[in-house]
Amino acid sequence: MAKTAEIATGFHGSKLYQQRARLILPILVRQAQAHGPIFYEDLAQEVGMTNPRTLNYPLGCIGDALNDLAETWDTEIPHIQALVKNQQLNMPGPGFDGFLTRHGYTWDNLKERSAIVKQYWARIFAYPYWHDVLHNLGLQQTSTGLTKLIEKAGTYGGKGEGPDHKALKEFVRNNPHLVGLKKGDATGETEHLLPSADRIDVIFDYKKRFHAVEVKPANALVDDILRGLFQCVKYRAVLAARAAYEHDDRKITGCLALGGTLPSQLIPLRNSLQVDVIEGLADQMP
Incomplete structure (x- = not known):
């Protein structure tokens, strides 16, 4: 230094x-x-x-x-x-x-x-x-240019699950090493229900770790991926609150798994929210 x-x-x-x-x-x-x-x-x-x-x-x-x-x-x-x-x-x-x-x-x-x-x-x-x-030092705060996109994302009404999303969830469930875990770790569970009535796409429930994965297919639009970032934040908070109440001291982690790539305009938001993002998973599917 x-x-x-x-x-x-x-x-x-x-x-x-x-x-x-x-x-x-x-x-x-x-x-x-x-x-x-x-x-x-x-x-x-x-x-x-x-x-x-x-x-x-x-x-x-x-x-x-x-x-x-x-x-x-x-x-x-x-x-x-x-x-x-x-x-x-x-x-x-x-x-x-x-x-x-x-x-x-x-x-x-x-x-x-x-x-x-x-x-x-x-x-x-x-x-x-x-x-x-x-x-x-003559500098400005970082741009908040995503405000309109964030507001738009909050009006999402839900369109149901498409085949690409379902296939990618199954792929993630069966390949934990691709989303931050170790090769050979047990497969996960899909549609894990939280006390908040949210459902986590894929959860890996291990003895020492609870790993939540939000999945977005390669054809996901930018506002849907933005929602995924905020969903990861919500899942972490709910899981941590439940663990504290239940005296569960397991490590709680999570990530956003993308079939495609993270849009460049969302990189600052990813960094600010501190969400791990795994990209390009659709290219690894059989």
């Missing part, structure tokens, strides 16, 4: 990493307000970067800008770039360790490091002046 910060200085310049830093910071503010970290790969996709590894430079640039602003304001500003995490550990990469140690954090193992990072995330989520940070 320190080495990167030495290179990635300046925030308002014309270099590519500086331009990207100005694109990324409003996205990270959105994630902070949603109380949700974001994977390197998802952030890179949202800003049109093909190599997530090169995010280190714009993230270092953001850290430099926050340090300068904190000095001007004479107050500490949490380093929001800590919200960017990797797939392996579900945590910021080791490049962030230097920042943590300089601020007095110590740990002896990965479990302790994970606890420290989560505490730091909580500080980022609780920081009340992110909009002031954006304003001071």
Whole structure:
């Protein structure tokens, strides 16, 4: 982190990493307000970067800008770039360790490091002046251009299940390894009824994990896929509430399984809602 910060200085310049830093910071503010970290790969996709590894430079640039602003304001500003995490550990990469140690954090193992990072995330989520940070740096909040589409999605009356949707559900049910589980895991159950009267397309009910899958076929329209993202959020909330009441400490996870691909305009919403999306499943069907 320190080495990167030495290179990635300046925030308002014309270099590519500086331009990207100005694109990324409003996205990270959105994630902070949603109380949700974001994977390197998802952030890179949202800003049109093909190599997530090169995010280190714009993230270092953001850290430099926050340090300068904190000095001007004479107050500490949490380093929001800590919200960017990797797939392996579900945590910021080791490049962030230097920042943590300089601020007095110590740990002896990965479990302790994970606890420290989560505490730091909580500080980022609780920081009340992110909009002031954006304003001071001459930036705007992320676009809310999906408002009309979200309103349209909420008027959906239901059209019944088509053959493509039914076939994809069965395919997902019989292939748990394609939707975030392990090869050889037991098959799932379709049309699982929740206490809210919703039905989850496919559920995998295991001893240590409850995995819910919303399925959308390759011919699904963009507003139907948008609904699927929000359905995943609802399923997670209902399952978590039921588990808390029943003292069920199993891990609750879920995803949106698409026969096709996620429309590009829904990438920011996916990231904000923190929904895992599995794409291209129709191409893998026999």
